[in-house]
Amino acid sequence: MLSVAFRRQSPPYLRRILCFELFSTATSIGPSNKSDLIRPDPPPIRISQTSSAGRGVFATRPITAGETIHSAKPLVTHPSLSLLYEVCYYCLRRKEGKHGVGPGLYYFCSDSCREKSMAFLEVESRGDWSMLNEHCRNRGLKYPLMVKRLACMVMCGAVSSDCLDILQPALLHKEMLPEMEDEFKLLKNAFKKVNIADEVMAFLSKEWYINVLARIKINAFRIELPCGSYEDLLASAVALIGDDAAVGNAVYIVPSFYNHDCDPNTHIVWVDSSDAKVKALRDIEEGEELRICYIDVSMDTEARQKILSEGFGFRCNCPRCLSGE
Numbered sequence: 001m002l003s004v005a006f007r008r009q010s011p012p013y014l015r016r017i018l019c020f021e022l023f024s025t026a027t028s029i030g031p032s033n034k035s036d037l038i039r040p041d042p043p044p045i046r047i048s049q050t051s052s053a054g055r056g057v058f059a060t061r062p063i064t065a066g067e068t069i070h071s072a073k074p075l076v077t078h079p080s081l082s083l084l085y086e087v088c089y090y091c092l093r094r095k096e097g098k099h100g101v102g103p104g105l106y107y108f109c110s111d112s113c114r115e116k117s118m119a120f121l122e123v124e125s126r127g128d129w130s131m132l133n134e135h136c137r138n139r140g141l142k143y144p145l146m147v148k149r150l151a152c153m154v155m156c157g158a159v160s161s162d163c164l165d166i167l168q169p170a171l172l173h174k175e176m177l178p179e180m181e182d183e184f185k186l187l188k189n190a191f192k193k194v195n196i197a198d199e200v201m202a203f204l205s206k207e208w209y210i211n212v213l214a215r216i217k218i219n220a221f222r223i224e225l226p227c228g229s230y231e232d233l234l235a236s237a238v239a240l241i242g243d244d245a246a247v248g249n250a251v252y253i254v255p256s257f258y259n260h261d262c263d264p265n266t267h268i269v270w271v272d273s274s275d276a277k278v279k280a281l282r283d284i285e286e287g288e289e290l291r292i293c294y295i296d297v298s299m300d301t302e303a304r305q306k307i308l309s310e311g312f313g314f315r316c317n318c319p320r321c322l323s324g325e
């Protein structure tokens with residue numbers, strides 16, 4: 001087991017985030033009497049410093065194999081460009097059959113998803129995103145689209161411009177900057193052409209763009225959802241040819257604190273939307289660090305280290321890698 005150094009309690013800012021992301025859906029029974037609000041048990045985790053991988057997530061009690069440790073809702077999502085009109089524009093749930101949505105119209109799987117999207121869509125739908133989409137499509141990029149959505153969410157007041165600052169950023173190399181600057185110009189120009197007050201756009205600087213992209217790069221999850229129907233299967237086949245099999249990407253706060261292990265004790269599952277469940281793969285002791293895997297761990301040590309180093313910027317120090325397995 002990893003030797004870990006952790007404080008007894010998560011720092012206050014992390015406790016606030018845990019409360020927001022994990023308990024934002026208290027169950028209400030009966031009329032609007034506050035005493036009727038039932039809060040679920042707090043999840044058995046705390047976020048603390050590890051000895052060698054920055055912050056990590058630790059079990060606060062024994063956890064049984066197969067147990068759902070907690071659920072998490074994304075802060076920001078974006079569908080894959082090839083499935084833009086085939087999955088819910090908010091939660092990425094696959095469209096089942098024909099839902100009467102016209103060509104070129106976004107699909108929402110429920111009134112709730114439509115309502116939650118209303119504010120950022122009001123901003124987003126004013127712009128012409130064809131150049132940014134084309135740029136991303138040609139280069140196979142997904143993250144600039146998430147930055148665009150986040151910018152719209154900031155402009156409509158749904159989130160603050162620093163909402164991702166708590167997450168670890170990717171290390172950026174000088175060679176990456178020209179492409180990021182091009183993307184930023186495409187984004188900024190699209191906003192400039194529409195009627196958005198300067199003060200509402202004040203946060204949208206090149207530094208903000210690069211700062212947010214660096215965090216999304218290292219913390220975004222690629223969401224793959226099983227196909228429901230034959231039509232879904234066909235849509236996925238088209239996506240596979242045109243782009244990739246993922247329905248989209250999403251960034252969460254709490255799941256972003258899970259470190260990687262090539263023999264993980266925990267995994268994240270998606271059933272039918274971007275709502276995530278973190279589950280135990282085996283029995284876990286109180287105080288043990290919970291780790292997921294970021295990559296296909298069936299590869300040999302050298303291949304795993306190469307992908308983790310090139311894609312995530314770190315040398316894996318998990319017991320399996322240290323033993324050269």
Ligand SMILES: C[S@@+](CC[C@H](N)C(=O)[O-])C[C@H]1O[C@@H](n2cnc3c(N)ncnc32)[C@H](O)[C@@H]1O
Nearest residue numbers: 053054055168256257258259260314316317318
């Ligand atoms: C998604 S973040 C995980 C949370 C992060 N430790 C933090 O403090 O916010 C991924 C980063 O955590 C660190 N990390 C994760 N797994 C690791 C591992 N197995 N070995 C070394 N560092 C790791 C690396 O710095 C990596 O870029």
